[in-house]
Amino acid sequence: MVLEMSWQTAWMRSKNNPLLFVTDLLGATPESWQAAALEAVGKHDRVSIRSGHGVGKTTLQAWLVLWFLLTRQNCKVPVAANSQDQLRDTIWPEIAKWHRQLPEALRTRIDVQAERIVVVEDPEGAFAVRRTASKENPEALQGFHAEHLLFLIDEASGILDVVFEVGLGALSTPGAKVVMAGNPTRTSGFFYDTHHSLRNRWHTMHVSCLDVPRAQGHIEDIRAKYGDSSNAWRVRVLGEFPTANDETVIPLELVLGAVGRNVSPLGYYPVWGVDVARFGDDRTALAKRQANKLLEPVRWWNSVDLMATAGRIKAEYDETHYDMRPSQSLSMRLGLVLAFTTAVRSWRHAGKGRQCRRGSRYARDLYAPS
Numbered sequence: 001m002v003l004e005m006s007w008q009t010a011w012m013r014s015k016n017n018p019l020l021f022v023t024d025l026l027g028a029t030p031e032s033w034q035a036a037a038l039e040a041v042g043k044h045d046r047v048s049i050r051s052g053h054g055v056g057k058t059t060l061q062a063w064l065v066l067w068f069l070l071t072r073q074n075c076k077v078p079v080a081a082n083s084q085d086q087l088r089d090t091i092w093p094e095i096a097k098w099h100r101q102l103p104e105a106l107r108t109r110i111d112v113q114a115e116r117i118v119v120v121e122d123p124e125g126a127f128a129v130r131r132t133a134s135k136e137n138p139e140a141l142q143g144f145h146a147e148h149l150l151f152l153i154d155e156a157s158g159i160l161d162v163v164f165e166v167g168l169g170a171l172s173t174p175g176a177k178v179v180m181a182g183n184p185t186r187t188s189g190f191f192y193d194t195h196h197s198l199r200n201r202w203h204t205m206h207v208s209c210l211d212v213p214r215a216q217g218h219i220e221d222i223r224a225k226y227g228d229s230s231n232a233w234r235v236r237v238l239g240e241f242p243t244a245n246d247e248t249v250i251p252l253e254l255v256l257g258a259v260g261r262n263v264s265p266l267g268y269y270p271v272w273g274v275d276v277a278r279f280g281d282d283r284t285a286l287a288k289r290q291a292n293k294l295l296e297p298v299r300w301w302n303s304v305d306l307m308a309t310a311g312r313i314k315a316e317y318d319e320t321h322y323d324m325r326p327s328q329s330l331s332m333r334l335g336l337v338l339a340f341t342t343a344v345r346s347w348r349h350a351g352k353g354r355q356c357r358r359g360s361r362y363a364r365d366l367y368a369p370s
Helices: 007-013 018-024 032-043 057-070 084-099 161-171 190-194 219-226 231-238 252-260 306-319 328-351 361-367
Strands: 046-051 075-081 110-112 116-119 127-132 148-154 177-182 203-207 271-275 284-290 299-301
Touching: 007 018, 018 032, 018 057, 032 046, 032 057, 032 203, 046 190, 057 075, 057 084, 057 110, 057 116, 057 127, 057 148, 057 177, 075 084, 084 110, 084 127, 084 148, 148 161, 177 190, 219 231, 271 306, 284 306
Parallel strands: 046 177, 046 203, 075 127, 075 148, 148 177
Antiparallel strands: 110 116, 116 127, 271 284, 284 299
């Protein structure tokens, strides 16, 4: 617990020393990489951190918000992410948690609100605010003017370049600090460039889950599911950018971005997509979506022939509420598949293994128009 007689001195000395603020005012013990990041933010205006999953990035961001607001006047802290859920459900509760650890005299200076975190004495001139950075809102980083600015950008790899292009003027404001952090999910974009072509203009850091004891709970699960030579292992565990894979159909960054994206369904009829695998190791998959939103997790099965697959989908269709069914034509097509497959089976049985040549009696029956 912070001693009552020591926090004032620590507070006065922590304007350019966020590590001192965290240890002596919040009573926290940072991970070694967090301590290094706090020192880097005190010394550098541009810091970019690529890391594995669960290493403590959100906690670092919460500490920086409180540090900046309590050590400066006329200051603003835009906190940006590509998902409102990430801001509302993860970052804001973490800030509230550490706000409660402040000495009472400092805690009462800050008001944690639903959308903003304000300095009580100057709520319009000193605050942190959350912004969703997306294609629909490329101005997320624009419009902030203050003597002191701190831009915190979470899951930076998933934020589109247009957001950085629009906000580049604000990010380049003299004296403004920018801290980006995230899993390195794609090998392009502004976040990627800060670790490569723009590296000489940024202080960069790399954090692997293997070096952070608190972040190792998921390691064996990822190793078992994907292997330690996979891109999932590189991104989620090692905190490294993925490697190119000629066999990749959908790039990893698009998959991860889609999983975390918050979308509202549009007013279109549902559509069902089926990828038929039949026998072997491949799996048949049934995906149900309504315009831009997946209605439920993709269902899959394997080692089932075409007729059984058609029957399973037809049963699924019949059990689905009328308003959530796809086009009526699906039911008709499934019926035709079932009827055709039944005819083929009957023909094979009737033919007793005899070869079918076009023009034969069995072939004429099979190919004859209805």
